[in-house]
Amino acid sequence: MVSRRVSLRRGSYVAGFGKCLNGEMEVLTRSLLAIAWLLATIVPAMAWTEESVANNDLHGTLTVAAAGEREPVVLIVPGSGPIDRDGNMPGMRNDSLKLLAHGLAERGIGSLRIDKRGIGESKSAALRVEDLRVTNYVDDVISWIDVLRKRPDVSNVFLLGHSEGALIATLAAQKEKVSGLVLLEGAGLPIAEVLARQLAASGVPLALQEQSKRISESLKRGSAVKDVPPELAQLYPPTVQGYLMSWLPLDPAAELAKVTCPVLIVQGTTDFQITFDDAAHLQGASPGARLVAISGMNHVLKNAPAGRVANLRTYNDANLPLEPRLVPSIVTFVHDHS
Numbered sequence: 001m002v003s004r005r006v007s008l009r010r011g012s013y014v015a016g017f018g019k020c021l022n023g024e025m026e027v028l029t030r031s032l033l034a035i036a037w038l039l040a041t042i043v044p045a046m047a048w049t050e051e052s053v054a055n056n057d058l059h060g061t062l063t064v065a066a067a068g069e070r071e072p073v074v075l076i077v078p079g080s081g082p083i084d085r086d087g088n089m090p091g092m093r094n095d096s097l098k099l100l101a102h103g104l105a106e107r108g109i110g111s112l113r114i115d116k117r118g119i120g121e122s123k124s125a126a127l128r129v130e131d132l133r134v135t136n137y138v139d140d141v142i143s144w145i146d147v148l149r150k151r152p153d154v155s156n157v158f159l160l161g162h163s164e165g166a167l168i169a170t171l172a173a174q175k176e177k178v179s180g181l182v183l184l185e186g187a188g189l190p191i192a193e194v195l196a197r198q199l200a201a202s203g204v205p206l207a208l209q210e211q212s213k214r215i216s217e218s219l220k221r222g223s224a225v226k227d228v229p230p231e232l233a234q235l236y237p238p239t240v241q242g243y244l245m246s247w248l249p250l251d252p253a254a255e256l257a258k259v260t261c262p263v264l265i266v267q268g269t270t271d272f273q274i275t276f277d278d279a280a281h282l283q284g285a286s287p288g289a290r291l292v293a294i295s296g297m298n299h300v301l302k303n304a305p306a307g308r309v310a311n312l313r314t315y316n317d318a319n320l321p322l323e324p325r326l327v328p329s330i331v332t333f334v335h336d337h338s
Contacts, residue, residue, distance in 0.1 A: 064153055
C-alpha cells in the first residue's frame, strides 16, 4: 500500500529572535534574521505531495511536486545513532530533516528521507548489532539512488548527508554518479579526533580522555577492547566495536577528495558537535566545493545560541523552525547543478 498526502504550505521560516543576546547585538541580530525571513517568504510556496516508499525492507518518505512534473530529488541521509527519517530519536524530537524536506518541496525540489536499517519502519531490515558496518549504510544509500533513478518524475539525484550521514553520502558518491553532494554539519576529521574534541569540550577528566584515545586507537587497528572503563561503556560497548572498527579508519576529508561531482558544504556557527574547522578540512580536500557558513545555526539546523544548555534545548523542539538561510542555500546549489 502507498499512502499519499497532498499538502499546500506557505513559507514558514521564522527566525529564533533574541536568544541569549543583549543590547545592540540583539537589535542587529533581530534585524538580520528578519531580513532573512522576509527573503525566504518572498518565494511563492509550491504545492507538493508525500508518499511512503519501500525498497525491499527499507522505508522512506518521498516528497515531490503535486503536478507530477520531473524534478530534482535530494536523497537525505540521516546521522549516527537511532535517528529516523525526520531527524528524530527516542526522547528527542526536533523534526529537522522533515522540516528540511518540506522547505525544499515548497521551492520545487523533491526529496527522499529514509529510515536507516533497524530504525523506524526499516526495523525489519536490522542486522545484528555485532554485524553492522559502515558499508551496510553505504550500500543502502546506493540502493535508494537506484530506486529514484527508475522513477519517471525524477530528473536529477542529489545526495545530502547530515552529521555522520555526510560521510555515508560521500562514500556513496564515490561509487554512484550523482548530480551533487551536500555535506550538512559533517565531520571533516576522523571520528576519533572528533570524539576526543567533544570529550575535552565536555569537561571529561583527562585520565578518561586518555583511556578513550587508547581504546579508539586499538579499534582503529582492528583489535577489540575488553577493558573499557565503566564511564566509557556507552561509547565503546562490545556490541558496536565492530562498527567502530569500520568507521575509525575513515578520514572524511580524504574520502571527499575522491568525489568528482559538485560539492556543497554547509556549516552552522553554533554547532558544538561539528565545528567550522571540520568544514575547512572538507573544503581543503575539495577546493572546488562551495562552502556556506550560516551564523547562529546549530547541529539540528535551528537558530540557537552558542551556550551549550540553551543550544541543547532546541534538540527537542519540533515547533522551532529551521534556520531560514539553510534551505535557500541548498536550493541554489541544486538549481545550479540540475
